[in-house]
Amino acid sequence: MSGRKRSGAQNRKRKREAEIAFKKSSVLLAANISSLESEDGGYQPSVLEHDVGANVENIAVSEENIIQTDISVCAERNSDNTEDRETQHSDESVESNEEDNISGREAANNKTHYDVQSDAVPDVLKFHDVGYLDFDEVTKLPKVPQSLRDELITLGPILFQHTDNLPSLHGERSITSAWFKRRLANGEEVNRLWLLYSPINKAAYCFCCLLFTSSPSNSRASFELKNGLNKWRKPEKLKCHENNLSHRRAFTTWKEAERRLIDGTGIAAIAQAQIHSEKQRWRDILQRILTCIKFSVSQNLALRGHEENLNPRTDENVGNFLALIKLIAQFDPVLAKHVQHAEQNPGSVSYLSPEIQNEFIHILASTVKSQLLQDIRKSKYYGILLDSTPDLGHREQLSQIIRFVDVNFQTKQVTIKESFLGYIEIHSKDAASLEKVIVERLKSDAISLADCRAQCYDNAAVMAGHISGLQQRILKRESATRWSARLEAVRAIFEGLNELVQLLEKLSEDSTMTPETRSGAEQLQACILKFNFIVLLQFWNTVLGKIDRVQKRLQDPTMNFKEAATDIESLEQEFVKLRDDLSQAAVENAKTKCTVWGVQVNRRIRQRKRMPGELEKDAGLSPEEEIVRVMKNVFDRLQQEMSTRFSRLKDLNTKFGFLLDVKTLLSDTDEDAIRRDCTDFANFYDINSHQWPRTFHQNWRLQNAAQ
Template identity: 30%
Template sequence: MNEATNIKIYKPESSTSREDSVSKNKQNDVGLWGDLSKGEILYWVEKGPSESQHSHGSFTKSRKLFANQDIYCSKGLFYPKRANGEKYCREWLVYSPATGRVYCFVCKLFSNSSTPLSSDGFCDWRNTYLVQSHENSVDRRTASVTYLTRRRGSTIDCQLAEQINNKRQYWKNGLERVVAIIITMAERGLPFRGDKETFGSPHSGNFLGLLELIAKFIPFLATHIKNFGNKGSGVTSYLSKTICDEFIQIMAHKVRDSTLDNLRTSGYFSLSVDSTPDRSHIDQLTVIVRYVSPDDGLPIEHFLTFLEMGSHTGESMAKMVHNYLTNECKIDFSKCRGQSYDNAVNMSGKYKGIQEIILKINKYAMYIPCTGHSLNFVGRAAADCCLDAVNVFGIVQEIYNFFSSSTHRWAVLLSFFKDDSIVPKSLSKTRWEAHSMATSAILDSYDGIISALHQLHIDTTEKGETRNQAINILNKMEEFEFMVMLYLWSYLLDEFHKTSQSLQDPQISLDVCRKSYASLSDFVKGSRDMFDHFEEKAKENLPDVDYKKSSYRRRHINNDEDDALENLGPRDKFRIKTFIPVMDALESSLAQRASIYNDAAKNFSFLTKLEATEEEIREGVSALCQTYPEDVDMNLVGEVKHFHQYVRHSQAHGSAEHDSLTHQDLYRVIFTDRVQTAFPNVEAILRLFLCMMVANCSGERSFSQLKRIKNEFRTTMTQDKLCSLSLMCIESDKLRSLSFDDVISDVALAKARKKVF
């Protein structure tokens, strides 16, 4: 029997489908048991009746109609009274939620009696005295003695039981080390297999290599590898690639189920998806969910899986994601209250994009464009508004390309740099913050770059093409307009970069996003009057250089605007035709994007106004009722007034100002003070607001791990293994926090019971 067969009953189980992973007779519902084997009897002797008692209810399945009256099983059946009036617990009596009947636990294990409590179950709730009769019966007492004896180990096969326990501990010790290695490798995205999967081979993978390394310091593992390593199929060692893959799948499912359990507890959630091709040229669709953690009350984003895409249409992706969340994850999709994607047409399209399809499925899943991508579009719109703005970044990229394409040129460049100088950086089409680093690098090392270009130009040993490129770039860098624009973009992009970094925080809320855009808009407006400042900074670098005069011949076209500009000097032309259009483009684009987040957040703004009047609260609640009629009603008005009073009193002696409290601060008050029952509706609305996804940065981060896990050397990896390893790597914090002792114990016990007679 191979290893996969040895542990087939312990394959990863979802939180909703135990039939797929646990044997029928190991379910905690006695009514579903069939004939028990010796191993299964031993299993339940160790577990005891508490695992399957269900005496807490509910007993809805036990309904019986007697004389036109419904009678149910009751808790009193499990807690009868003695003759002296004292209550005691019938530990041996268990209830089956599936059949609605009660059973005798010990008789199910050790009695051949045909009484209902020992076989098909008891449900005659009018004659519960029969349960008392069974309690005093010889069959029940005999079965109880047998059960208690087996629990103590004083059995005929006690030596066998002791051997099984020793063997179980042996296998458990080995599996604990296997699991520890899998966790260490998975969270780092390391490959497991090598060219030759045998112990002692220098071409074996990291998994076997780490086992051999640990075995040098742990005699137990060294002996185990010596006895079981390289034995081939048919000999169970729990060291092979088969058991490794089995445990990867088991552990990944446990990580995912932990996330899903917390999501169901939280209730509201939002969704983000994004796609990218992997090394096998397969489009992978990442699925990210956001909800308020029931553990600490903070919004949190979690990766769930990669889905292999067959089509790029919005409808196809929406159906794929919806089917995964509802059918595989068993999530109530009606609780989805937000979605956020990048600005691709198939994602954010108003008619056929995934956001529109999702809205048709759930009209309350509000779409919010990704804040990071929106900020990129703002910058790109400004950079493309005029030729001078485009030329600045073209020159910046040209500088990087010129030096980075030759190790000799790079060495010449570094020879003119100080120790703390920043080398030129490349621009990026997708990451606008790269523009900030690139422009800052040119300003920081401007003198060194100029000197290096001059040296390459005058060096007669250099190729003519190199000398020509050097002087061309040098002439462009010494233009006054370039220097003014370089200072302008460096100043603006530095703030854009800081804002972009803050918007990438997984815990950022819609309200903070709105404020970030508003503050950035104010910053841009304040920069309109700084043209003289940028000009002065440029003169510090180029004191002997001035604006270029127009040298091109004008076309004879009747244009009053061009005629007016023609009469202006070079400085005014540059300010009017370049500086002002850039600032106008930034302002208009920011205002357009900011309005989206303002509109999404305005319905919740009254919650943070602790001094709001009743009329303001009523208007805010009314607007929320129209947007979320299934989540809000007008009874929220009085609760919000009470909550504002509570927060004012709770903050009276604190350092926080009332006006500076955010939605997250308000939810922290409820969560920390444990006043959810006092303000249930306020808590729910704040939780709904905080769960809204405002960026798909977590999806972009998952692509970084995808490139590590499925690299050019691991292109044959199956989709299931890719998803499992990605989940364990991306959610490494959760992987570390979970305990896998139950899985290890069950697998070890399964192996220990396989005795040969």
Template identity: 30%
Template sequence: MNEVQVELNESVVANEKFSEEEASGEDMNEAHESEGVDVANDEFREEHNEDNLRDGGVNEEASVSMLDLEKDVDVNYDPGLWGIINDTKRVMLVKKGPIKILKENDEFPKEPNRGRHFSSKLYTSNRPNGEKQERKWLVYSNEMDKVFCFCCKLFKHNPMTTGLAEDGINDWHNLPTKLRDHEKNPEHNLNVVKWVDLQMRLKQEATIDKQVEALINKERIRWKLILARIIGVVKTLSRNSLPFRGSNEKIYEKNNGLFCQLIEFLAEFDPIMKDHLRRVVDKEVQNHYLSHKIQNELISLLANEIKEEIRKKILKAKYFSIILDCTPDLSHEEQMSIVIRCVDVEDASEVKVEEFFLGFIKVDDTSGLGLFKRLEDTLVDLKLNIDDIRGQSYDNGANMKGKHQGVQRRLLDVNPRAFYVPCGCHTLNLALCDMAKSCVKARNFFGYVQKIYTLFSGSTHRWDVLKTYVKGLSPKALSVTRWESHIESVRAIRSQPEELRDALIEISNTSKDDVVMAEAKGLCFNALEDFEFLISLCIWYKILDKVNWVSQVLQKEEIDLENAIIKIKELILFFEELREDGFLDLIEEGKELAKKVGIEPAFTVKRVVRRKKQFDEDVGEDANESQSPQEKFKVTYFYHIIDQALTSLKDRFEQFQRYEEIFGFLLNGKFKSISEDKLMEHCSQLQSFLEYKEHCDIYADELFQELRYLKTLLPKDVTKSIDIPQHYKVLLGRGWIPNSMGYISHFVNYTGYSLLQRKGVSLS
């Protein structure tokens, strides 16, 4: 950011220089002024927009006019093209001095008729005593083929009779006489004195303009240092998600907010900021740059510059993926966050997959069409091509992932190569949610778990009773959104049911609140002293523990698509084995808990309500009535939640399997063990998958040749998908592989499962 970005070394040098001058309290001497002015000029020439650094108490227009004296303005040194001469041009011409035009053999342009022309001998005059004296003031114009008087053209006040100060002379026959007459002109001699005087003062750097310029540059350095400190405070507060403002914005007043307090803190140790605050308090300056307006402006400038750098990285990578999520803010307005993921190709030695948060976008229409239109507008604003999207990932809301009207479907209609990958952890979460809501017994179980926590946490006295009996894990509240985190709540009860039961009995016996007493007795009887609840503890603990482990693995940065699918298949196999052989083991675990609690490890036998059968009803419908309580629990509860889990996992992760079939041969070095015929078949399949209209991301023949090279050149220990592109770039740089499109860098990493990870953002 040209207006506000300040290099540290430059600021330190300027800081030391400014502090020394303030400490001494002395005016700068001429040499010091010259050095400071030159440094300041070099610094401020790099600024593209100096209007953002307005001086306090200094006229900006005056400062600009003074600075123009030192800038390399566009001056044509041919005297015939000087035109109107202002102070700036006059100073620049005097500094440059008269330029003598010399040509070989005096081949100046000749008159058409007489053949006369200008001669360089006229640059000198012959004195009566035979001496020769240089006419420094005489200059020749190549453009006009005329001669002029340098000093008279620059310093004349009134029109002169001689043409040397006006339009020039090209009367070559009478020129020597006119030059002698001009030398004797008193006004010419006066202009020579003015010329020499200005030249001497410029060399001594003692002009009034120079002194004013030095003061202005000193003031600009001070403002630059102040602005650097203000930016540092803004960045610190933003980085830590801290509030800026208080109830007022006045310096050295209470409740003026963290921004003002940090500025005051800096002033205690920093002479620059201390002097600035003194001027603010004494009202010596009007523009102090400490209000909320400058804070917001700086945040906006910093954010825009960062966003522009991100955009450049995305354009260099070409292909990118998008991650969208919507949530209401505190003002109950729907905000959509947009994250873009791409392969960082800037570092020649390392391939990195990076995510960039691009901000929150207010949305009014949360339908699939409304969100898609908002996404399109955002990509247009960022100047990103929607055809370059190669991946999309959202939560599992119908407006996002809907197969017919969701955002992913509408984006696929525009760009069929924007492959949709659901969020794996969110998908696991929804699978658990489906299980927990699939039957009444499951809903009741988690209701009891939450009530146990609510009862103890509702009073400090009841929590003290809990700590008296429970020395291990304390009960945890159930998370509303993250079902896999329920493992902590279930673990706390399963590991110490006897202690929790005793704590509930203590509360039911000692509580003076009838409602609390009744609730404690109810939880003790219906939950911790109920055999079905104890078995449910064992079932859900086993399920949640496995799902939570898989969820943690899927969130690791190094996970890729193939390993993610392996973990999901392992989870599905776990549920299948649990359904076939796990029930009896869970019954034994439940019996162990029942012994600890001191209850009979048996299912409650409930009276079967019999009703009159109609003549056309099948007798087989009464078969369930003959089932034992254990068998009925197994069929109506255990099998029910396990079957629901298997159905949800297979349906929700079906898309992953499809992508593994297409990109799988590139993952973890599988292509090294595939025959050439099979490899060519996979390459052709991938080319077909990445074709759309007349565009194609890859060509099967070229990809096949590159993979053949890699098979022979890659080390045997390089098998991870993320490591293969690293070696690919090394081999490419050494010229061992043809410089093609770099498919592996784009696609092996691009289909990586870590696409689904999200980064927290503290400030948009």
């Protein structure tokens, strides 16, 4: 019989047997799933939809041994019209169910587990291309985790069809939009929703067979393997595949899984609900435990007792924490059930041990400290209060307290706060060691030492000593600031001088302020409204601005010594040009502001006392001439300091700078300068002053000629 062609009756008999087996497997699958869902706690989180679908084949084979999974409609082209109508009816019902599920799928899309904007989302969801699935290198089958399978089912296959991105090959066959349509016997045209196209692999795939593979290894179709179907000359494989028993089984499993996901009645949904319930229960328990710890800590109550056990063997005190837990458990059912379980099951997870209590305390302390540091940084300026004292173990501890001004702009309230940030263990009490510990702690807390405006210590010499005490050491650190910090301080006053004067005037005349506040504002206003202050304010704002630009360039890691020397030299030349003009401009602008504010410019000329032997009196200088003399002296001192401090840099640039001047070396415009630099370089290293410059010059000319 194996060598003879089967008759039409035999083919029809085999087809009917296959259909009977398929219906029986579907019934067994539904019964199996219903029994799993109806049992209390009968589910296992590791049971996947894929495993259930794969077991259907084993059940069906055990019931009907005559089923062959390679039965397809391709071998049944002689079927009669009655069988065609039955198949048509089955297909119509399946396709119509798909249209009904589209709205439900759209509602289920809101429950997606992946964030499309996140980097952790798989590429298959990011690009909507099944070609990005992870395939096994041996079996060529996709490896789809349960979470990803649920996500793909929830999204639906339409996003992965790419019917608007099909290839168009000139002179060659390719997949077309007609492949995604199917015409039934009654003339109706329906969509092939299971058919997908992958632009990355340029191949076609089956949506349901990728997710629920059930075909044996010797009869797997290209639609479910890694390379997919990419032979477009055989469109008849579409009909062969969609009428294959394995495809129908996978299609049915897909629709059942989709219905359960939409309705929330699947195994995964039940497991997720139980996981959520368990998480919420532990959150409620931990919230109550944390509340008890917060209460005890805020009231300065010790948590531990003589015997920290819910089932003490004696009448020993169990401690304030466990006693408080037992007290609340008498009125709270959640905590009562938890305490009862912990008493009946010693050693189980209860979150009541001393280690957990300490961990909670550390978390609370870290949170409180983070909030305090945030308030201190927001206030910017602060004062430090430090004092050392030994603990019970005779270990020296340094208490750290920060004093700052908290401004609430909503309620317009100003409060002076002192926040204790903790103890710092110290191993030495000398000023240098204390300075190092404090600076490191401020750095770890991200508090700038430059913003410290006050220090408070005891009268010990190591703390408040005016020569080498801790206070003096920190003051020296604060004064060693960059030019940019000084520029910011001057610029802030220069740009807001008018507002500052108005504010001080308002404070000095405000009767609601304390006498100390009014007096301090009046004295500060008197210091600001002086001719010399206004002149020097504008002068330093200009000078520091030019210095700041150069010092920022010098901090550039890519800066070489030639560029640095050039910038220093340019700054010196600019100071020479500004020496007369800037001084006079600052005086004129200051005179204008003094006229507006009613500030007196002229003052009594103070005569310098004559020394013995002097015959002539000192020619008194006017206020304008005196302040101009001061500013010119500043320029002279700046030029002198820059010339002295950067002399070695200039000398280095003179000897080797021409080697870094690539532009000049590659040009032939200044040949004499190149020869002169080479001669100086040779003389510095005591090289033959005639041979080496000539060799270097020849190589230089050859290189220019080559370019």
